[in-house]
Amino acid sequence: MIKTALFRIKDKILNIARKKSPWVLHYECGGCNGCSIETFACLSPRYDVERFGMQEKGNPRHSDVFAIAGTVTAKNKDVVDLIYHQMSKPKVVVAIGACAISKGIFHDAYNSVGPVDKIIPVDIYVPGCPPKPEAIMDGIIKAIELLETN
Numbered sequence: 123m124i125k126t127a128l129f130r131i132k133d134k135i136l137n138i139a140r141k142k143s144p145w146v147l148h149y150e151c152g153g154c155n156g157c158s159i160e161t162f163a164c165l166s167p168r169y170d171v172e173r174f175g176m177q178e179k180g181n182p183r184h185s186d187v188f189a190i191a192g193t194v195t196a197k198n199k200d201v202v203d204l205i206y207h208q209m210s211k212p213k214v215v216v217a218i219g220a221c222a223i224s225k226g227i228f229h230d231a232y233n234s235v236g237p238v239d240k241i242i243p244v245d246i247y248v249p250g251c252p253p254k255p256e257a258i259m260d261g262i263i264k265a266i267e268l269l270e271t272n
């Protein structure tokens with residue numbers, strides 16, 4: 123009983139730490155790169171997303187938030203799945219832009235196998251083509267809030 127209570131306290135402390143410094147893995151799977159450029163704008167001094175303690179990470183094993191843009195193609199479908207499964211729990215997936223949400227302008231492309239949520243579970247959707255940096259930041263902040271409850 124005491125052990126369970128201690129584990130709960132440990133989880134709460136970890137969740138607070140996670141919320142204060144979430145690490146975000148950004149992946150562009152098959153769009154025009156417009157969404158990625160807007161995502162990178164969030165890191166610029168103008169939007170300064172790092173003020174929320176956020177850091178862009180290249181390693182799925184170190185990341186809490188999976189920010190994914192572009193439509194999933196036949197070629198990278200397995201990569202998306204692998205990245206998702208390499209991330210440890212708790213994790214949150216943010217689909218950025220129309221291509222990630224609904225295939226967007228690539229809806230009838232021969233190599234598009236679907237929106238992101240057909241391959242992995244998505245928690246937050248950020249619509250737009252491309253969405254503005256403010257909208258992307260809003261999506262990531264919502265993802266951080268979800269991290270605390272996961």
Ligand code: SF4
Nearest residue numbers: 153154156219220221
């Ligand atoms: S949603 Fe629009 S801007 Fe974003 S990757 Fe697709 S086509 Fe490009």
